[in-house]
Amino acid sequence: MRAYFETFKRYKYLLINLITKDVKLKYRRSVLGIFWSVLNPLLMMIVISAVFSNIFRVNIDNFPIYYLTGSTLFNMFSETTNYSMMSVLEAKSLIKKVHIPKYIFPLEKCMFGFVNFLFSMIAVAFMYIIFGYPIYWTILLFPVPVIYTLIFSIGLGLILSALSVFFRDIVHLYSVLLTAWTYFTPIMYPYDILNDKIKLIMHLNPMFHYVKYFRDVLMYKTIPNLETNLICISISVGTLIFGLLFFKSKQDKFILYI
Amino acid sequence: MDFCFLKVNRINLFFIFEVKGEILGNAIEVKNVEMHFNMSKEKVDNLKEYFIKLYKRQLMYEDFIALDKVSVDIKKGEVFGIIGRNGSGKSTLLKAISGILKPTSGTIKVYGAVAPLIELGAGFDLDLTARENIFLNGSVLGFSNKMIHEKFAEIVEFSELGEFLDVPVKNYSSGMVARIGFAVATMVKPDILIVDEILSVGDFLFQQKCERRINDLMQGGTTVLIVSHMLEQIRRLCNRVMWLDKGKTKMIGETESVCNAYESCV
Ligand SMILES: Nc1ncnc2c1ncn2[C@@H]1O[C@H](COP(=O)(O)OP(=O)(O)OP(=O)(O)O)[C@@H](O)[C@H]1O
Ligand SMILES: [Mg+2]
Numbered sequence: 001m002r003a004y005f006e007t008f009k010r011y012k013y014l015l016i017n018l019i020t021k022d023v024k025l026k027y028r029r030s031v032l033g034i035f036w037s038v039l040n041p042l043l044m045m046i047v048i049s050a051v052f053s054n055i056f057r058v059n060i061d062n063f064p065i066y067y068l069t070g071s072t073l074f075n076m077f078s079e080t081t082n083y084s085m086m087s088v089l090e091a092k093s094l095i096k097k098v099h100i101p102k103y104i105f106p107l108e109k110c111m112f113g114f115v116n117f118l119f120s121m122i123a124v125a126f127m128y129i130i131f132g133y134p135i136y137w138t139i140l141l142f143p144v145p146v147i148y149t150l151i152f153s154i155g156l157g158l159i160l161s162a163l164s165v166f167f168r169d170i171v172h173l174y175s176v177l178l179t180a181w182t183y184f185t186p187i188m189y190p191y192d193i194l195n196d197k198i199k200l201i202m203h204l205n206p207m208f209h210y211v212k213y214f215r216d217v218l219m220y221k222t223i224p225n226l227e228t229n230l231i232c233i234s235i236s237v238g239t240l241i242f243g244l245l246f247f248k249s250k251q252d253k254f255i256l257y258i
Numbered sequence: 259m260d261f262c263f264l265k266v267n268r269i270n271l272f273f274i275f276e277v278k279g280e281i282l283g284n285a286i287e288v289k290n291v292e293m294h295f296n297m298s299k300e301k302v303d304n305l306k307e308y309f310i311k312l313y314k315r316q317l318m319y320e321d322f323i324a325l326d327k328v329s330v331d332i333k334k335g336e337v338f339g340i341i342g343r344n345g346s347g348k349s350t351l352l353k354a355i356s357g358i359l360k361p362t363s364g365t366i367k368v369y370g371a372v373a374p375l376i377e378l379g380a381g382f383d384l385d386l387t388a389r390e391n392i393f394l395n396g397s398v399l400g401f402s403n404k405m406i407h408e409k410f411a412e413i414v415e416f417s418e419l420g421e422f423l424d425v426p427v428k429n430y431s432s433g434m435v436a437r438i439g440f441a442v443a444t445m446v447k448p449d450i451l452i453v454d455e456i457l458s459v460g461d462f463l464f465q466q467k468c469e470r471r472i473n474d475l476m477q478g479g480t481t482v483l484i485v486s487h488m489l490e491q492i493r494r495l496c497n498r499v500m501w502l503d504k505g506k507t508k509m510i511g512e513t514e515s516v517c518n519a520y521e522s523c524v
Pocket of ligand 1: 345
């Protein structure tokens with residue numbers, strides 16, 4: 001364990017420099033810069049709220065905030081896993097040149113996604129103020145579901161990044177899967193409108209648990225019970241362990257395919 | 259979790275061998291290394307083809323042996339040259355030694371920290387400027403940003419890239435990329451420096467400068483591995499030379515005798 005931390009400490013600066021590089025490149029390209037990270041979810045929220053509360057007449061109190069909280073967390077998940085998936089391929093110039101622990105790359109992308117998530121949380125805060133939505137003390141627990149989601153994303157990101165080295169079309173498959181996944185998570189609609197069978201299946205969707213947790217502490221002044229926490233932890237940690245093992249078993253072959 | 263067990267094991271092993279290596283004075287021990295590549299013409303790199311081929315039972319594997327039972331011990335502080343025709347496996351051997359490629363069989367033991375492989379065109383993010391690349395490459399070696407800051411002036415001076423420092427690397431000439439590559443890799447004295455053909459792209463003055471730097475490092479105990487097609491360079495720099503031919507060791511020995519044999523054969 002100590003040796004593990006030693007290596008990690010050794011590559012701390014690499015991690016920091018890679019994240020800085022990504023943030024710089026991302027915001028160097030777009031004119032609106034960081035402002036865009038805040039504006040984008042807000043615009044999306046306006047469009048979706050208009051469609052769902054007026055056209056489909058979805059009955060949810062405070063729909064804009066309901067949507068925004070769900071989509072912000074889900075976006076973090078989809079961004080981190082998407083970036084991670086490409087990370088090993090993108091880092092090929094480094095991997096071809098020097099021996100470094102390769103899990104650094106998907107891990108870094110997850111951190112980068114997390115930084116972006118923090119920016120879009122500004123949008124959420126903004127909406128709370130505009131709508132004058134009550135702020136409960138349970139809001140302090142919001143890092144918990146975020147960390148669960150992040151751990152799950154790192155695990156999945158490790159798997160995807162290893163797979164994409166060998167099968168490039170995973171990238172397309174995953175984008176289709178992500179779209180389906182977005183609709184299968186109660187982000188734009190309430191869980192209650194689902195029928196009993198689908199409700200049951202819904203519990204197999206990790207993102208359902210994390211999004212619900214996130215809203216519980218942010219909007220509903222509810223502390224999820226022990227069972228919910230255990231479910232969340234086992235999904236996250238299980239995925240992470242599986243991801244690490246899978247990645248480790250494949251990493252020596254990366255160099256032959258990139 | 260799993261990575262940590264791996265690391266602990268490695269360190270224990272490392273320690274044992276280090277003691278042995280210390281006694282023998284070796285920096286690198288390559289024993290019976292074989293490197294096989296799959297050379298089948300259509301490389302499957304997507305799921306669709308994979309399943310089609312799997313179904314038709316056409317998943318091909320054509321074995322190609324790039325390194326065939328190569329063994330060599332390289333002593334501490336030695337400047338060791340590798341020569342041979344194109345495709346003889348020189349770069350493959352260097353990659354195996356630096357830990358980038360894992361050999362199919364055989365063992366490689368390296369005692370000390372290896373600087374990143376310096377070769378043409380690799381290792382830099384082309385969208386970033388030289389300044390950003392220097393920091394990125396430094397942190398790949400595990401240096402803190404503070405440390406790189408301290409060495410920054412020296413690197414810039416060595417590479418003579420003053421006015422191009424904030425230009426993206428994609429706008430550089432190959433010689434200029436070679437310059438920062440070499441400057442970054444030798445920024446802090448590494449135990450082992452591996453140079454693949456890079457010295458041949460720099461201009462005459464830069465080559466001289468690199469050779470001086472290599473000599474300095476050697477005085478300080480760094481082991482240097484050089485691949486070059488320029489035999490005069492090998493003759494000037496190396497203590498010993500290995501001649502690879504189609505993945506096999508043809509000859510290992512004193513610089514002069516190996517170079518002469520190689521010349522008379524080609
Ligand atoms: N990733 C790879 N996949 C398949 N074959 C490879 C791979 N890397 C190298 N080879 C093969 O291994 C052989 C040795 O290549 P290598 O790059 O080591 O030669 P070299 O001695 O460095 O040649 P040069 O003087 O041209 O640099 C070549 O025939 C090459 O085709
Ligand atoms: Mg070569």
